[in-house]
Amino acid sequence: MPTTTKDTLLSASVHPSGCGLPEAVRNEESPFNTFPVGRQFYEGSMPCFFGTNNFYFESPDTRSRFVYRTAPVRRQHIRQISYTHYTDAYIKMDTTTACSSLQILASLRPLNISIDEDARLLNGRVKARYGEDLIMKYTNLANIPAIRALQKVRGLKEVNFHGEYAGVEQLLKGNMLKPKVGTKSGMKSCKRKAVRDDGIQAKRIRQPPVEF
Structure with a gap:
């Protein structure tokens, strides 16, 4: 590499405070030989980082942003996610959109969901009529x-619920553990053979070219 190019890159890597590449690297005849080593270290450690950490999020929205903003080459190694599923109506739109992000995590094994299905609302009219001020927020x-x-959501290997979740678990878990459509272990392809109105399988007949 030309000396001028080398000096330019090395000087650009030095922080104004004086920190930068180690002196041994800067004094090396070919300091850029260290870059492939760094690349090998990254390629070896990156799958381990994303595969062993349990990523926790305080809402479906923050989880969704993390998933979509993580490059696919890294995202494919994510195995553990935990998040809190709030029941507040004001996050309805963001939450619904965010939940679809779970479908693109091919390696996801344990998904941990914290939810309070027994959320209750203060209701003045109910209190005046029945002497109670709290009613179930969601009867359905x-x-x-x-x-x-x-x-x-389909194709998950493990789903764990936390909090007041008995009804939600019964509603969701069975479906989430089903294989995705189109996978080898899932349902067959949706392609269908052509069928005539009388129920007999239609045969494709090659027609001769039309001459004008």
Whole structure:
């Protein structure tokens, strides 16, 4: 490498405080020989980092941003995710969209969901009539924001629920553990053979070219 190019790159790597590449590297005849080593270290450690860490998020929205902003080459190694599924209606739109991000995590094994299905609301009219001020927020658990979106998630290997979750677990877990459509262990392809109106399989007949 030309000396001028080498000096330019080395000087650009030095922080104004004086920190930068180690002196042994800067004084080396070919300091750029260290870069392939760094690349090998990254390629070896990156799958371990994403595969062994349990990534925790305080909401489906923050989890979704992390998933979509992580490069696919890294994202494919993510195995553990935990998040809190809030039941507040004001996050309904973000939550529904965010839950679809789980479908692109091919290596996801344990998914941990913290949820409080017994959330209750203060209701003045109920209190005045029955002497109670708290009522169930969701009498139909499927109306909890994004629960219907989670019902469409497939292909997970393990799902764990935490909190007040008995009904939600029964509603979701069975579907989430089913294989994805189109996989070898899942359902067959949706392609169908052509069938005539009388129910007999249609045969493709090659027609001779039309001459004008």
